[in-house]
Amino acid sequence: MATETFEFQVEARQLLQLMIHSVYSNKDVFLRELVSNASDALDKLRLEKLRDDSLDADVSDLHVEIEVDKDARTLTVRDNGIGMSYDEVGRLIGTIANSGTAKFLQELKEAGDDKDGAGAEGLIGQFGVGFYSAFMVADEVTLLTRRAGESRGTRWSSRGEGTYTLETVDEAPQGTSVTLHLKPADPDNQLHDYTSTWKIREIVKRYSDFITWPVRLVPEKTDGNADGDETPEPETLNSQKALWARSRDEVSDDEYHELYKHISHDWRDPLETIRLQAEGTFEYQALLFLPSHAPHDLFTQGFKRGVQLYVKRVFIMDDCEELLPPYLRFVKGVVDAADLSLNVSREILQQDRHIQAMRRRLTKKVLSTVKDMMAKDPERYATFWREFGAVLKEGLVTDSENRDALLAVASFATTRSEDEPTTLQQYVERMKDGQEDIYYITGDSRQSIENSPHMEAFRAKGIEVLLLTDPVDEVWADTVGEYEGKRLRSVAKGEIDLDAEGDEKDGGEREKQNEEYAGLLGWMKEQLAEDVKEVRLSSRLTVSPACVVSDAHDLTPALENMYRAMGQEVPKAKRILELNPGHLLVKGLNEAYKEREDRSDLVEAAELLHGLAVLAEGGQPKEPARFVKLVTDRLERTL
Structure with a gap:
């Protein structure tokens, strides 16, 4: 089949230009992204083979391989995973099918302007465009792939200048290899020499040590082994041991943080790490993370929620929605169960009693962690609630089982202070003598509702009012109705006679x-x-x-x-x-x-x-x- 030339989608072209012409403090993340993509491809092949024994694919030695050629200045990352078909390459590589692309471009520009450059590299993975990060270090990128079960492969190539080529090839190994034709060496900056094996070891150890598949470094070709001498064995660079299976003493915070970044594609460290090990008739391990900031698409309909599900260390699915309720959709992590069937579907999971039991316990564990944070580290709790309070309050409407636990960790702006939110318990403790109800007002902003005429008598009599500005507040306050026997009352609904609660009026x-x-x-x-x-x-x-x-x-x-x-x-x-x-x-x-x-x-x-x-x-x-x-x-x- 003849080679065809295509133009990149407009957003992809803009992204490539930013990648090529902008300078980032940490280019190393390109290798993290390529290894992560390769690991995902291996996970998908293992799962596909479990579901379809007839699939013509070799799964005896699944691995990621890295090879460098100093003379040619190339670096190749290959895997023997699921691979891609011709159509998939055009669809997945030639375009950016992500509704957040415009947002990504804006944030990438802003991050590129940061003096410390800390933000740019993390955005790459966060928006699902990790493959394009290769153009930060390469003048040309070539991809060769063959989907498992197919006989012919596909070659993709681009210099990042607005076009790419596609062709069908007769000979291609199962899986995908990405070859980077690296930019000319900078003699003044050896820290970014990606043909150096020590540099490759450093990057893989830092970012990809926890990946469950072996990441191997192919020995460099030298004059000593070019004439038929025995070639040294590839060196495995990562430990491959699942962090959730290791004891707390064996894992550092940095390792936890890198796993979180790998799972979430977030460049910032998580706010909190949660470990859970359940033993007994049904055993499972969980390693969950509370992010330090809300993703830009948290409230969009297409937001991918859920945690990764493993069964006996075998990857089953990303974004397993059944393990946590929708109002905890920001939680990332891994759950590894011992007794589930390997061949499960989302429909089966929805009805599985073990999954339901795990969901209940994981939910309670997350909420108890937030409660502990509230008591022991108010500053971190304040960060958490500022980022995720609006989504957590959805649970007050949908999860009656955990409503009391949610109310215990919720805090609200109040007329008592501009800076310090209050809990319902604190509000009740401060209620005036004779006050029977908890008063609140809803609106678009604090300023608008503080100036509302509905507030005039409350302000005059010094009665505290909760100021609720999230859209969900209208719903949950009406649904909950009361707290510890005190009625929740809107100052903008019904008849309110404050004279009965304050100074008696004739x-x-x-x-x-x-x-x-x-x-x-x-x-x-x-x-x-x-x-x-x-x-x-x-x-x-x-x-x-x-x-x-x-x-x-x-x-x-x-x-x-x-x-x-x-x-x-x-x-x-x-x-x-x-x-x-x-x-x-x-x-x-x-x-x-x-x-x-x-x-x-x-x-x-x-x-x-x-x-x-x-x-x-x-x-x-x-x-x-x-x-x-x-x-x-x-x-x-x-x-």
Whole structure:
């Protein structure tokens, strides 16, 4: 078959130019990525052979091999794993099929500008573009591959200049070999001489020592063995011993961190390492990691979650979702079970009682680790909650079994302090005498909800309010309902009478006000009937003339919008308009209502009052153009 030339996808071309023309502090990671890809290919072949005994593939000596040629300045990384077909090479190598590519390019540019250069190399693996890192050190890259079970192979080649070639070849060994034609040597920088065997040993030991397959270094060809003398055996560079199978004393933090980076493609060290060994009727080992930062796509639909599953040290699958609930989708790691069937599918896992038992225990272990972190290292806990609190709170809605444990490790912003979040337990301990409920308010940002009119009476009376700004807060607070017998109440829902919880106020005064405003309230309810279900006097306002609130059991506008965004039809609930009887605007409107028989000119004032209340809580009047006209006309009349 003739050689064909193709152009790279636009994003791939941009990426290659960044790789080739930018300078990074640590180019060594290219070898980590190529060895990691080779290891994945071996895992996939072993699993494929277990599932299909008829597959024509040799699995007797699966390994990764590294060979250098100083004279030709080439470095080759090869494996005898699953390999790729012609179509797979074009699809997987010629394009970047990753929705985060644009984000990667942006972060790569930013990381490249870092003075210490610490960020750039880690982003390579994080976004699934490790193969392209070869162009950091090579002028040309050639790939030769044959998929296990197929008779013909494929050769791919590129100089990273916008095009690549593809051709079918008759002779190719099973697996994949990647040959890098290295850039000219820099005599002033021997630390990056990738034809040096000591350098290869150093990189493999640092990054790939834990890989379960042997990584072998092929001896250099010398004059002494070129004429038929016995060639030395390849040298195995990695220990191959699974970290989770070794005792704690045998493994350093650095080794744990490198395993985490290999699994997660994250360049930063994990925040916490969790080990678990279960013995008894069903044995398994787990090595889990809590990342130190949230991935950019944590809340996207296509986010890959789950941990790696092994059975008796045999790799079964990446991203095993059944081992942890969705709200722990950021957790990375390895679980190695002793008694599961090797030939398992996701459908089988969903129903396996051992998997369910592992899931329960792993979940409890992660949550207990967070609780310990909260007690012993508040600074690290604060980092964890800042990065993952929003996703962890999803469990308050979906996981009733662990709800108490989740509430125990949750913390929230509060009006008590701008810098220190609070737990529900701490809030309850600080509640004022006579206060029966835990108050909260939801919104898009701290600033917007602190300025909400719903907060005025709480601020005036010094009652602490939780400030909840994550989208999930609307749902979990309503679902949980209470904590230690204290009701969770939104300051923007239902009737709230703080006088009953603070200084006693003469009940006769409130009754007198209701009588004073009864006519206006009834009339406004009629005029605004399309938009409000009730108009009443407010006990939560001290400064603003009016606010809108939801009824105690109604959905808030934010929840309505959330359900609609998920494709669910939700009827729009009418709100309640509350008026501040102490505000001059409301007093004046009431006096005008009583004095006039023809109140047609007051209808606009009622509409304006309602529109201002909607705007104050961050909403939008039903007819913005009409609202603007009403405001403009009123201003003209006052000038």
